[in-house]
Amino acid sequence: MNGQVLRMSGVGVRRGDAELLRDVRWTVEEDERWVVLGPNGAGKTTLLSVAAAQTRPDVGSAEVLEETLGRADSVELRSMVGFASSAVADRIPDSSRVLDLVISASYGYLGRFGEQYGTLDYGRGRALLNHWGVSHLQDRPFGTLSEGERKRVLVARALMADPELLLLDEPAAGLDLGGREDLMRRLAKLADDIDAPALVVVSHHVEEIPPGFTHALLMRAGEVVAGGPLERVLTEENVSATFGLPLTVGRDGQRWTARAA
Numbered sequence: 001m002n003g004q005v006l007r008m009s010g011v012g013v014r015r016g017d018a019e020l021l022r023d024v025r026w027t028v029e030e031d032e033r034w035v036v037l038g039p040n041g042a043g044k045t046t047l048l049s050v051a052a053a054q055t056r057p058d059v060g061s062a063e064v065l066e067e068t069l070g071r072a073d074s075v076e077l078r079s080m081v082g083f084a085s086s087a088v089a090d091r092i093p094d095s096s097r098v099l100d101l102v103i104s105a106s107y108g109y110l111g112r113f114g115e116q117y118g119t120l121d122y123g124r125g126r127a128l129l130n131h132w133g134v135s136h137l138q139d140r141p142f143g144t145l146s147e148g149e150r151k152r153v154l155v156a157r158a159l160m161a162d163p164e165l166l167l168l169d170e171p172a173a174g175l176d177l178g179g180r181e182d183l184m185r186r187l188a189k190l191a192d193d194i195d196a197p198a199l200v201v202v203s204h205h206v207e208e209i210p211p212g213f214t215h216a217l218l219m220r221a222g223e224v225v226a227g228g229p230l231e232r233v234l235t236e237e238n239v240s241a242t243f244g245l246p247l248t249v250g251r252d253g254q255r256w257t258a259r260a261a
């Protein structure tokens with residue numbers, strides 16, 4: 001690999017008359033940790049779906065792990081990208097046992113369908129659940145978990161196949177303050193791990209940028225407002241243009257803040 005895990009050139013996605021993404025240019029290197037920020041409807045989920053090899057661009061080209069979407073085997077490619085989102089959670093049957101759900105991710109499945117898993121698979125699945133603080137839930141049906149527990153199980157699942165790219169769509173949505181801060185701490189630890197995959201986390205809030213994240217992509221109305229290293233991109237001008245109101249942007253230690261000006 002040349003170091004680039006994601007490369008989008010002039011990417012557009014259309015549905016009927018709606019342009020969900022327009023002329024998106026974006027590259028992610030293997031050692032980078034990105035946050036994608038923007039208001040509701042900005043196109044963040046659509047962008048992540050392209051990055052996860054689940055949506056093909058209608059215009060332009062997208063390379064995921066050096067494979068061009070539309071030419072590569074998308075099923076194989078999807079199994080090499082870790083992806084956690086509420087859309088993934090919605091497709092998981094309530095009855096799926098948590099440990100089975102995690103280990104089945106090595107095959108790109110959302111539960112067990114009669115495949116045989118080895119001791120190594122079980123060991124890795126248990127270690128990931130333990131790492132994300134949810135090993136006590138391994139035998140529970142997914143449908144019985146709280147929102148915070150689900151989020152952590154989904155991240156563990158997304159890491160199961162040892163991906164080179166990890167995509168998390170709004171991992172902090174629906175969490176209480178303690179749950180959000182716990183997630184921030186765990187994501188900061190992941191960001192700091194040199195063996196961790198390239199990370200892309202979608203959020204609506206600059207307060208949810210974990211310490212150690214390096215880059216930001218700001219989106220509005222399907223277009224990129226700005227992208228690059230955090231310090232250069234998170235200016236008051238850029239963040240105000242992204243969210244469509246005058247904002248004061250600040251830093252409190254390793255965390256970012258934004259308030260209406």
Ligand SMILES: Nc1ncnc2c1ncn2[C@@H]1O[C@H](COP(=O)(O)OP(=O)(O)OP(=O)(O)O)[C@@H](O)[C@H]1O
Nearest residue numbers: 015016018020038039040041042043044045046047
């Ligand atoms: N199939 C579709 N047909 C028409 N418009 C669509 C379709 N799917 C999504 N959209 C629109 O595309 C826009 C971008 O949607 P997307 O879910 O990518 O935004 P988002 O930034 O993730 O939003 P949110 O923060 O609210 O989750 C929205 O205005 C949405 O209504």
